[in-house]
Each structure stands twice: as structure tokens, then as C-alpha cells.
Amino acid sequence: MARRALQGEDLARFEAVTLHNITYASDGLKIKGYLALPPGGQPTYPAIIFNRGGSGPRGALTPETAMPLIGLYASWGYVVVASNYRGVAGSEGETEEWGAGDVRDALNLLPLLDALPYVDHDRIGLIGGSRGGMMAYMMLARTERFRAAITFGAPARINAVEHSAYIRKTMVKHLLPGSVEQVEAELRSAVVWAEKMSPTTPLLVLHGTGDRRVDTEHSLYLAMELQRLHRPYKLILYDNADHVLAGRRNESNADMRWWMDRYVRDGSPLPRTGPHGA
Numbered sequence: 001m002a003r004r005a006l007q008g009e010d011l012a013r014f015e016a017v018t019l020h021n022i023t024y025a026s027d028g029l030k031i032k033g034y035l036a037l038p039p040g041g042q043p044t045y046p047a048i049i050f051n052r053g054g055s056g057p058r059g060a061l062t063p064e065t066a067m068p069l070i071g072l073y074a075s076w077g078y079v080v081v082a083s084n085y086r087g088v089a090g091s092e093g094e095t096e097e098w099g100a101g102d103v104r105d106a107l108n109l110l111p112l113l114d115a116l117p118y119v120d121h122d123r124i125g126l127i128g129g130s131r132g133g134m135m136a137y138m139m140l141a142r143t144e145r146f147r148a149a150i151t152f153g154a155p156a157r158i159n160a161v162e163h164s165a166y167i168r169k170t171m172v173k174h175l176l177p178g179s180v181e182q183v184e185a186e187l188r189s190a191v192v193w194a195e196k197m198s199p200t201t202p203l204l205v206l207h208g209t210g211d212r213r214v215d216t217e218h219s220l221y222l223a224m225e226l227q228r229l230h231r232p233y234k235l236i237l238y239d240n241a242d243h244v245l246a247g248r249r250n251e252s253n254a255d256m257r258w259w260m261d262r263y264v265r266d267g268s269p270l271p272r273t274g275p276h277g278a
Helices: 008-015 063-075 101-107 109-114 131-140 166-173 181-187 217-228 249-265
Strands: 018-026 029-037 045-051 079-083 119-129 148-152 203-208 233-238
Touching: 008 063, 018 063, 018 079, 018 101, 018 109, 029 063, 045 063, 045 109, 045 131, 045 249, 063 079, 079 101, 079 109, 101 109, 101 131, 109 119, 119 131, 119 249, 131 148, 148 249, 166 181, 203 217, 203 249, 217 233, 233 249
Parallel strands: 045 079, 045 119, 119 148, 148 203, 203 233
Antiparallel strands: 018 029, 029 079
């Protein structure tokens, strides 16, 4: 898929990316994932943590599904790591703990990046899609390490949707035994606690207007809350795009790359927020 969308120098850089299996420690568990390395030539590189979406074995990353995502980001000049989370794809643990232990699995990629001598530890970004975007919001409430973050198709108000909604049913299926559904939904709903998210991490929120898994209103409501809080953010809604932004993939990839390059690679200052100008 990536090869069909790339050409010339962009394709050559993508084909020069190397993909590696990794095993790392999280909460005493051995967690599986992937590491994508950009073409060589620099002593250090900025880095990105990617949070995949999906649940269960079907949602797990494989070399074939990891390369079009983290391989593409690596071709932009980043070291990219992605976790498969606990409980699936050979990782230890009994369950994925949807929005709980898996969030710690993603956060524990930070010490892994800190141990790599070719990573600039002050330039790390975060990208999360769908459930991985929900996890990204939870991570931003726990650390200010990330120079920038991007989500696409991410649920942000699970607590407010009908119990029959796809994302609500998916969450319930992966709740820990004995948990209270409404409380768990609020813990996974960034709209409820947006003020806890890092105020120094500019957030790019992307959503397709044709998303039938996570309604576009999730991102709209979160954007309104971020606007009220005067946080650095940008919301882009793509017409004719679905849950994974198919239909606007080239356009959305360009927007994502610009955001990562501006705030992670180049370390540009935060945008002005709140009322200003004429």
C-alpha cells in the first residue's frame, strides 16, 4: 500500500527502512513490538511512539501491517517503535487490558528509546489511531515528555455514547473482571479530564467524516474542550474518509508529517492559544 502511494525519493527512503522485532519489559512482563529504523547517515534521530488500534489477535501488528505505518514514519527520518501490548502476539499477560495495562506498555517504550544511543531523547513524538489514540490521550495525562502528538479516529467520549455503539461494546468486552462500566468509560474518555493532558504537547486531532466505528463527534467534542482550555491543538476533519482515513490517506499523511517535523524534529515553539490578534 505504501509503495503504491510513494514514488521517487520518498519510495527510495521507504525501501531503505529496516524493521525489527523487539521484546521489552513492562510491569515485569515481556512485551513484543516492532522497531523501524530510518535510512542511515545521522548520529541521532528524533523518535515516534506509535499506538496501534484494534483488539485481540486480529488487531495485533505483523511485519506486513507494521511496515506501511511505522515504516512510513521512519522514512520521514524518525526512529519509530510500536507495542503489541500485553496478552497478544506473543506478549506476556492474560489480557490486553484495553485502556489500562496496555497504556503502561506504551509508556514503557520511553525507557526503551532512552536506552538507544541514536535517539535524541528530547525529540519524541506520539501517534495513535483508534483505540491507540484513546491510549495516547491517557498517556498525555501522565507525561509531558512528548514534543507533539497526533491521533486519528480516536474515541474521546465513550462515556457519552449509546451502549449499543461499536466502540462502547468493544470497550466492555475488554474491561477487567469486576470493573464498573460507567467509571471505566469515564477513565477512557478524554473529554471528561482534558485539563489533565499535557499543556505543552501540541495535539493534532484527525478524523474522517465517514467513520462508522468512532463517530466524528468524539473529536469535535474534544476539540471544543481543548479550545475552552486554550490548549495547543489543531482539528482536521476529512470528508470522504473512513476510520483509518482511507480516501484521504495521502493528504492526512502529509498533515501528520508536517506536525511531527514542525514540533518534534524542528522543535518549533508552541502556537499561540487563546484570544489574540485583531
